[in-house]
Amino acid sequence: MYCEVKPKAKYKADLHCHTTASDGILTPAEIVRLADERGLRALAITDHDTIEGWVEAEKFASQVGLRLIKGLEINTDWKGKEIHILGYGPGKEKGSLERFLEELRRKRVDRIEEILAKLSRLNIHLSLTEVKQYAKGQSIGRPHVVQAMMAKGYVSTYQEGFEKYLKIGAPAYVPRAKLTPTEAISIIREAGGVAVLAHPGNNVSQEEIQKWIEDGLQGIEISHPDHTPNQKKKYERLAFRNGLLATGGSDYHGPRVKPGVELGDWGVDLELVDQLEQLIISSRL
Ligand SMILES: [Zn+2]
Numbered sequence: 001m002y003c004e005v006k007p008k009a010k011y012k013a014d015l016h017c018h019t020t021a022s023d024g025i026l027t028p029a030e031i032v033r034l035a036d037e038r039g040l041r042a043l044a045i046t047d048h049d050t051i052e053g054w055v056e057a058e059k060f061a062s063q064v065g066l067r068l069i070k071g072l073e074i075n076t077d078w079k080g081k082e083i084h085i086l087g088y089g090p091g092k093e094k095g096s097l098e099r100f101l102e103e104l105r106r107k108r109v110d111r112i113e114e115i116l117a118k119l120s121r122l123n124i125h126l127s128l129t130e131v132k133q134y135a136k137g138q139s140i141g142r143p144h145v146v147q148a149m150m151a152k153g154y155v156s157t158y159q160e161g162f163e164k165y166l167k168i169g170a171p172a173y174v175p176r177a178k179l180t181p182t183e184a185i186s187i188i189r190e191a192g193g194v195a196v197l198a199h200p201g202n203n204v205s206q207e208e209i210q211k212w213i214e215d216g217l218q219g220i221e222i223s224h225p226d227h228t229p230n231q232k233k234k235y236e237r238l239a240f241r242n243g244l245l246a247t248g249g250s251d252y253h254g255p256r257v258k259p260g261v262e263l264g265d266w267g268v269d270l271e272l273v274d275q276l277e278q279l280i281i282s283s284r285l
């Protein structure tokens, strides 16, 4: 029987990936299986604003003997830029994290309702229930509004819907509820997790990072597909100088989502995973 052998990943641990619980293509079980096939020994699941993939991932990870780190990625806004904060291992005050995620979900639904009210003034009539059908239990967002518009024949392409009505400056645009990086850091820390700045790239200055370190930031993502060798070096130095964890991961969203990006080809070695786990334990004491 022909059996596809997956090429081995470059790293033993990948600390950044997404599943169907947010905008990934593979289910938590499938991503754990892929990690195992690619020879990874540790994996962190970091879905956007949700921890719903954890239970399934944990079950399958223990079956294949993979070290699973429970994580999430929180989108924040800072001076017009989108800054992502990764949280690893939050769980001490589980209630506080869940309350926060619930609040985020509520804000997302409020935003969609505002968009629908604006659309109805433009003679586009959609109900929240209709839009929810397209979210299929995932976080509701503008893409689902466009899908509902297409299904009812208001627009013929996705791009038309987005450009004409929903992008920034368009007549039915409603900004997202704002959360600052500092707020995300404190939510993660209060829940007993470790807070890490995701893929800073060109997006932030050293002064901004220094400020977030004072606010409780404990690590910077260094190894990431979007980073140039120079950015890697710059953030490595910054992490070293400040005694921060230098984390890394592929930000994998599924096969063929980003050509050339495979699970485990960006990441960290197992020593870093030990350090991260130690920090998670001490955060909970
Ligand atoms: Zn991100």
Ligand SMILES: [Zn+2]
Pocket: 016, 017, 018, 073, 251
């Ligand atoms: Zn991500």
